[in-house]
Amino acid sequence: KFFQSEGLDICETLLDIAREKNPEINFYLGDMLDFDLAKNFDIITCLFSSIGYMKTSDLMKSAIKNMVKHLNPNGFLVIEPWLTPEVWKENTAHAFFIDEPELKIARINTSFTRNKISVFDLHYLIGTPEKTEHFVEHHELGLFTEEEMTAILEEFNLNVTFDEEGISSRGVYITQLSA
Template sequence: MSEAQSDLYDAIYSFKNYEQEAAAIKSLIESKRPEARSVLDIACGTGKHASFLQASYAVDGIDLNESHVEAARKRNPKSRFTVGDMMSFQLHQTYDVITCLFSSIGFARTLRGVEQAVHSFKEHLEPDGIILIEPWFTPEDWQPGYVTVLQYESDDCKISRMSHSSTNGSTSILQFDYLIGRSSGIQHVQEQLELGLFSREELTELFIREGLHVEYDEKGLIGRGMYLLSRK
């Protein structure tokens, strides 16, 4: 969604159970790095995962969307949220755990982009830390031509979002059309997202080349899987 409309992000994704997902993340951390005290959430959105994780960890975040970062700061005033690109950010700090959730790694778009992102992740990771990456769809699982509709209603706002999926080479394209109804009238907003399609084999080989030990959870948080990475 365009930055001008990013205040609607939480509304359209209100179906996500952030509390349940945060509990699953905490369980993963406890099983792999029980002594962890700090978490960096890459592509943190509006900071909803952080709001639940901060009861157990010091949680910071980065996101490319300035308005998302501002919302995350308001939601989690004790944390540090920074506007930054996952492929080139520099916080001059290291963390026990780095997360990249909700398939955000797909926004790296190419394997070279993922490689750059992983370099940035490693620069901010404690020597015995872990990285949790929730992948986007694989080329085999992506369905061009798929159409979905999401609805949201509150007392002062109603939203309908229709999406259409397509493919350009190894890039998945999501076309979103929003109808946003308020007492002042109906607004039509369009958005296009492009995410890289990577096979499990491609990502696994890339992570290994980067000197990382790779574990893979088939289910993950929402059925898209989860990579659990640590230094060898």
């Protein structure tokens, strides 16, 4: 094996799922703002737009600083960002549906913007032959331009490349810590 992986998440439930699927990997409960693993890494990834939960420049800087603290010299930090203000569509409705014989799911949300923060509630309606359930996930994610993100990353001695396509068409920042 040419590499060793470790994982970090703020949610114990998701860590339990990850541990069950990947028992050979060490997983840690922590927040990107203040985790301290007392070790450094060649590559750190922050994917699936989780960086977007850093809603302000100060929070974003704190998270980046903390991740950089865990990089080896010349190490890489790879970040999949949340949507930019230019791409975010406020005051719109979105829906996703699953229609299987024994399972029906509808996820519907509307979106708005408050102080450079994207705000949306995902309403889930799940139906099975036994019951129908409804629950809501509330999300608030910071809206940063590519220029703002690049400036923040460069503040921490990172050489920044932005791949516009990225992993899921939101782009990806591929950065390397200057030696």
